Each structure stands twice: as structure tokens, then as C-alpha cells.
Amino acid sequence: MNTFAKALVSAAVITTAMTATTTAVQAADKLLLKTPIAFGSHLPALGTPIKWVSEQLPIMSDGSIKMKIYEPGKLVGAKEILGAVSSGKVNSGYATAGYWQGKIPAAALFSAVPFGPEAGEYMAWLYYGNGMKLYQEMYDSNGYNVHVMPCAIISPETSGWFKKEINTPEDLKGLNMRFFGLGASVMEKLGVSTSQLPGGEIFGALEKGAIDATEFSQPAIDQRLGLYKIAKYNYFPGWHQQATVFELLVNKDTWNSMSKGQQAILDNTCKASVTNAIAEGEAMQFDVMAKAKENGVHIRYWNDTMLKTFEDKWNEVVAEKTAEDPFFKKVWDDLSTFRKGYDLWESNAFLPRAKNN
Template identity: 45%
Template sequence: MASAYSSTLPQLGTMAKKLDRDIWRVSAGTLEIKFFEPGALVPPLEMFDAVRAGAIDAAFSSPAFWGNKVPALQLFAAVPFGPSAKEFLAWIYFGGGKELFDEIYHANGIHSVFCGLIAPEASGWFRKRIRTVEDLKGLKMRFFGLGAKVMQKMGVVTTQLTSGDIFVAFESGAIDAAEFSMPAIDIKLGLHQMVKNYYFPGWHQPSTLFELMINLKKWEALSVSAKAQIEAVCGDNIRFGLAEGEAGQFKALKELQSKGVAIRRWPGEILEALNKAWVVVAKEEAKSDRDFKRVWKSLSAFRKDYTIWRELSLP
């Protein structure tokens, strides 16, 4: 199993390593998924093609990595101004999301299992304080997924970098800002050593799902019990990822503040502008890709109905 994330990264790496360990235990050693560090088998951004072709059996990643190949998959990773973790899972498993996910992946020769979840991310690290929408224009920023297209609408020049390249890009001046993940993960990358303005909330990824991609022929050749074991371990990974993420952020934030990081919230006018830009992006993506339109329609309809419960259930 190739991984998009280093085993040294909290959550992102530990979820992948946990999968490696737990599947061995659950199967009593009859099924093995061996973890390989990023780049050891194939470069992370080539994992989709490698799994599809059967060059590797499996890969741990996020569906958002494959947006340039299959735009609709981005909606199964993280949605700007989108659902919370519990709402996302409700749509996936009981609102038709998984059926669409399987259909799209199977058409590409891959079976993918949801295999991890983290709650809200930070919005990013910036060299300078951002006070107005105008301050965003012209910034060079590492950004991931659909949020990158929103930032482009705001005049930001975005680039997708792996975790190992972000620090170097800051150091060389290639970027002015970067988003990566949540505080407990970002602090591990050492981004606070380069810039000190840390913005919230992570409007672009209110919750993020991860996946175990398996070559479709390899998946179909597995026994019913082996498939059930993989799904059970991945389901537990979702529980683990969400709980670990929620438990670990305040400690990281306290440490970052002690190191001189300014923890900031976006001004309301900037969040409003970002939300409007996202509406435009979503319409453009739906217009240009049939599967994106189908998935977006399904998610939007579910969220509209879910509002009935959300408004009644919360104090």
C-alpha cells in the first residue's frame, strides 16, 4: 500500500499505519496490507493511475487528490462551507453518497473504501495579516482541493504541494501562504517557524474523508470475509481519526501561541466573499462535469433536508 502521507505525520500518517497494523490483527494474519512511505513505490500524485493499472495493489490517500482526473471525487473528500463530519457520514452511508462513490470509482478500475476522517482544518498560514479581500489578491499559496479554485476566484495564485515541499517553498519565497491541515498536524511540519499568522475557520474543509484505494480486480478476488475485515478496520479508522483530531487541537494551539503564532479568525466580509466564490465554483464544476453535477445534486438535496433535523436537534 502506497501512502500519500508520511508515517511521522500525526493523524494522516498514523491512520495509514493503523490500517496496516489493525488488518493483520483482525484477520489473524491471513490478510496483510503493507504500508510504504510516500514515494517509495510511486510518487503520491501518481497513485491513482498506479492502482488503476495494477502496478500497486492499494494506496491510502484523499479523493481530493484526483480532482484533475475525476472532478466529482473531490466532493467525497471535503466540501467548502460543507457538511460537518456527522452530516457528511450521514449522506455517505444513508443518503446515496457511497453508491455514487462506488459507481464512479468502479468505472475507473478502482474500488475505494472510506478509511479515515478528520474534523475541521485550519484555514492557512500567511506571511502578513489579511484584513480585507484586497489583501488576498496576488498571493502565492499552497492550497488543496476545491478550496483552491475558490481562492483563485479571490485572485490568489494557488499551487498543490506535498507536505514535504511546503517548508522549502516558504523558505525560498515560492509561496506567501499555505494551508495544510489542522494545528496538531501543522505544528509537526514546522510551518510556524516560517510565518506567524494562522487563520481560522477552515471554511474549505469542515470535515475531510480519506480512502483506501484498491485495484478493482484485486478487490473482486478477495473473499467475502477479507472484504468485511477491510471495511471494518476502515470504519474503525474513521472513529479513531475523528476522536483523535478533536482531542488534540487545543494542546497544539496553546503550544503555537507560546511560540509567537497569532491565532486569527477571518473577518466576516472575507468569509462572505469566499462563500460567494464557492457558489460560483460549484456551479461551474457542475456545468462542466456530469458526475460532479450528479454528486453535487445528491449532497445538496440531502443537506437541505438535514437542515430540518439540525435546527431542531441543536440548542
């Protein structure tokens, strides 16, 4: 074999080796996020955001990142998602931090805050205040091996479906009610027994009388659950959840193995999902509410006495929780400081909106 032929063979060998190496590197760089979700992907603005993310990721990353979602309970139970992601049983999961408040009291503050920030203010604190720093610190300081990203947000929920009219605090005493997050602590101070049933169990519990009342989410989502068929009094405003944040948790080892580009794609896709989720939620509520009367639903706005009672009891809950848990106090103090500053802007920039009953 002459020198030229040997050179061609050598070049071919080297090229083949380099191609194989490049292919191997590319294959190694591909990431499949196996993502159990806490809310059915059919639920608008609640489960649809993560489905949207799973559809966008392979497009935005040119196939470098794919996400396979698992409906609630199919791979991991909703309340088990944090532990499963941290341990590496799965490499990601979608839920809301309020689910972990039994283990981490401050987690509820990164989910929904009674009389708390609306969506815009919440996002401002998270992204441009100390919110995200504290959010990640919360998981790190409690030994969870996860990286957290807000991946959806919705605006106010309804504050409850009742079988009877509620006009005074005494009307709540003795009720069994499904209630979420920090708002449940408020209701308990008013003599309500609360439980946090998953969405799929609420209708059956109402129908059988295991619970007397419930809250779950926004009108368009509650309609999917058929709550209006049993409880005919739907109360507003959603004092307990003026905005609700949903999180994507990624196992930290998985996160650290991703390229900077992949991390940026995932982070920015979640930020886009936040925008998409609130737009979707805002667009679909009024049509459902307009048709409520056809289903025999009475839409009610809490009277001033009830709202004042809820707020007074919430202040009691805050005092107790800040005294019990130092990190809850740290987050609460930071959020409160941010909100005091934001009040100057909010009180001057926005038009007051009249209440239409």
C-alpha cells in the same frame, strides 16, 4: 500387506493429501496488501490512520490479511496512486480523492467541500445516503479498476498560514499560496495564485519565498511541518475543509478474489479507522493551539466580510463546475438534497456554539 494395513496406508495417504490441499488453500487465501500512502505515517490523524489499519488487519483476520505500507514516494508518488492501483502495479493505496480532481472533477466532492458537511454529516451521506454508491460509480464510470472505501476522516483544518494579517479581500490579491482542492478555485477568484505542493515541500517553499502563504491541515499536523516558524498568522475557521475524507483503494481484481469474510474485515477495519482518526484529531488540536502564542503565532478568526466573500466565490465555483461536468452536478445535487434534509435535524438538535477569540 493385510487389508487393515492397506486401509491404514490409504487413510494416511488421503489424510496427507487433504492436509496438503488445506494448507495450499489456506496459503492461497492469505493476502498481502502492498499499500503506498500519500501522507507520511508520522503525521497524526493524516498518516497514522493507515498505519493503525496495517497493525489491526493481521490481528483481526488471524493472519489472513496483512498490509505493508510504503511511505510517500518510496514505491509510487502520491498523485500516481489511483493509476497504480487501477493498473495492478500495486494492489492497494491510501490517499484522498481530491488528488484526482484534475482528471475527475467530481472526485473533490468525496474529499472536502467548502462550506460543506462536517464529519458526522459527511459520514451520514456516505454510509446512509447515496454517497458510497456515487463514490464507486465515479471510479467505475471513468474506467478505473478499483474498489473504494473511506478509511479515515478528520474534522476542520485551519484555513491558512500567512506572513501578514489579512483583513479584506484585497489583502489576498497577488499572493502565491499552497491550497488544496475546491478551495483553491475560490482563492483563485480572489486573485491568489495557487499550487498544491506536497506536505514535505511546503516549509522550504515558504522559507525561500516561492509561496507567500499556505494551508495544509490541522494545527497538530501543521506544527510537525514547522509552518509557524515562518508564517505567524494562522486563520480559522477552515471554511474550505470542514471535514476531509481519506480513501483506501483496492484493485478490483484483488477485491473480487477476496473471500466475503476478508472483504468484511477490510471494510469494517476502515470504518473503525474512521472513528479512530476523528477521535485522534479532535483530541490533539487544543493543546497545540494553546501553546501557539509561545511561538509568536497570532490566531485569527475570519471576519464576517471575509467569510461572506469566500462563500460568494464558492457559489460561483459550484455554478461553473456543475455546468461543466454532468457527474459533478449529479453528485452535488444529491449531496445538496441530503444536506437540506439534514438541516432540519441540525438546526433543532444542536446547541449553537459561541465563538471564542
